[in-house]
Amino acid sequence: MTQPQVCIAGATGYLGSRLVAQLRARSIPVRAILKDRNCETDQCRMNALGATLAFVDASLIGSYSEALSGAEVAISCMASGNVHVDSTNDFWAIDRDANIRFGLEAVCAGAKHVILVATFEGRDSRKLTEFSDAKEGAVDAIGAACRQAGAAFTVIRPTAYFSDLTNRAFDSVQKKGTYTVIGDGSCRINPIDGDDVAVFITDCISDPKQAGREHQIGGPETFTFREIGLLAAEVIGLPYPLKVRSIPLWPLRVLAAMAGMAGCALRKSRRSAAILKWMIYSSTHDAVAVTCGTHRLYDEFCSKRDAVRPAV
Numbered sequence: 317m318t319q320p321q322v323c324i325a326g327a328t329g330y331l332g333s334r335l336v337a338q339l340r341a342r343s344i345p346v347r348a349i350l351k352d353r354n355c356e357t358d359q360c361r362m363n364a365l366g367a368t369l370a371f372v373d374a375s376l377i378g379s380y381s382e383a384l385s386g387a388e389v390a391i392s393c394m395a396s397g398n399v400h401v402d403s404t405n406d407f408w409a410i411d412r413d414a415n416i417r418f419g420l421e422a423v424c425a426g427a428k429h430v431i432l433v434a435t436f437e438g439r440d441s442r443k444l445t446e447f448s449d450a451k452e453g454a455v456d457a458i459g460a461a462c463r464q465a466g467a468a469f470t471v472i473r474p475t476a477y478f479s480d481l482t483n484r485a486f487d488s489v490q491k492k493g494t495y496t497v498i499g500d501g502s503c504r505i506n507p508i509d510g511d512d513v514a515v516f517i518t519d520c521i522s523d524p525k526q527a528g529r530e531h532q533i534g535g536p537e538t539f540t541f542r543e544i545g546l547l548a549a550e551v552i553g554l555p556y557p558l559k560v561r562s563i564p565l566w567p568l569r570v571l572a573a574m575a576g577m578a579g580c581a582l583r584k585s586r587r588s589a590a591i592l593k594w595m596i597y598s599s600t601h602d603a604v605a606v607t608c609g610t611h612r613l614y615d616e617f618c619s620k621r622d623a624v625r626p627a628v
């Protein structure tokens with residue numbers, strides 16, 4: 317069977333690079349879109365996986381048409397960094413506008429299947445935070461273009477990646493011996509490993525029953541936010557009970573309201589207000605999705621711990 321040519325935007329990120337590896341492991345030809353022509357590390361990584369390369373810096377509003385030429389499947393894992401960004405690379409510019417450009421140009425280039433990675437809570441929280449609304453704007457626009465062109469449109473909505481939890485929870489427990497939750501930390505989540513999401517997306521390409529739908533997906537285990545810190549402490553082997561700090565919600569709400577008011581004049585403040593509101597939303601709502609994958613957070617934390625421990 318001939319494998320479809322796949323083009324990926326955001327190929328160098330946490331999920332994107334795992335997806336390139338998974339597709340290549342199944343001998344699927346991949347064109348990886350990179351932002352930076354001068355980053356040798358990214359180019360070497362993608363070359364080593366056997367991907368061909370294309371370069372589009374979305375903040376420069378370049379065209380994707382060359383990168384997409386011949387692609388039957390177009391996938392976007394593109395997202396803005398959200399910290400230290402300006403108006404050309406914030407979530408309106410990248411998560412919404414660049415993703416829309418990519419999706420629409422994919423359809424024009426003749427792609428038969430467009431896959432967009434969005435967020436678990438996006439649909440429910442879009443009225444509450446502009447961060448979610450920006451991402452959902454891309455879902456709406458690409459969905460409409462695909463329907464008109466008769467192309468399949470698949471939306472992947474993962475809960476949260478292990479990367480986020482290892483970076484924030486594990487590092488904080490390891491470096492400071494403390495863990496911080498927003499609110500009381502009692503909301504539940506089943507986070508998912510990037511490799512498991514990559515397998516799921518790759519399956520969507522070959523399985524017509526999975527394509528053309530929305531999928532909310534999470535990992536095999538569910539935790540409260542508080543339990544995630546306790547798990548990190550257990551793996552690290554903290555000699556004393558973990559100190560869990562709680563950030564009350566009301567100061568965050570006040571800050572978000574103030575930033576929102578300043579946001580009438582300043583895009584930067586509007587952006588901060590949206591991120592704060594999204595943080596409040598995701599800390600006060602469960603994010604438990606259909607389970608998929610096999611990777612456990614315990615093992616992820618162990619490998620993170622062992623990576624920094626000197627070999628004996």
Ligand SMILES: NC(=O)c1ccc[n+]([C@@H]2O[C@H](COP(=O)([O-])OP(=O)(O)OC[C@H]3O[C@@H](n4cnc5c(N)ncnc54)[C@H](OP(=O)(O)O)[C@@H]3O)[C@@H](O)[C@H]2O)c1
Pocket residue numbers: 325326327328329330331332350351352372373374375376392393394395396397405410433434435436473474475476477478480
């Ligand atoms: N993190 C989570 O827990 C989570 C949960 C649910 C859904 N998601 C969604 O999953 C998707 C992938 O997330 P991730 O954590 O893998 O993101 P990530 O690691 O931050 O990767 C983002 C990718 O977008 C690229 N990018 C950013 N700005 C660009 C620009 N101006 N031009 C071209 N490319 C640009 C980055 O390129 P560089 O590497 O060159 O910067 C990188 O390849 C996103 O849509 C995200 O919203 C994430």
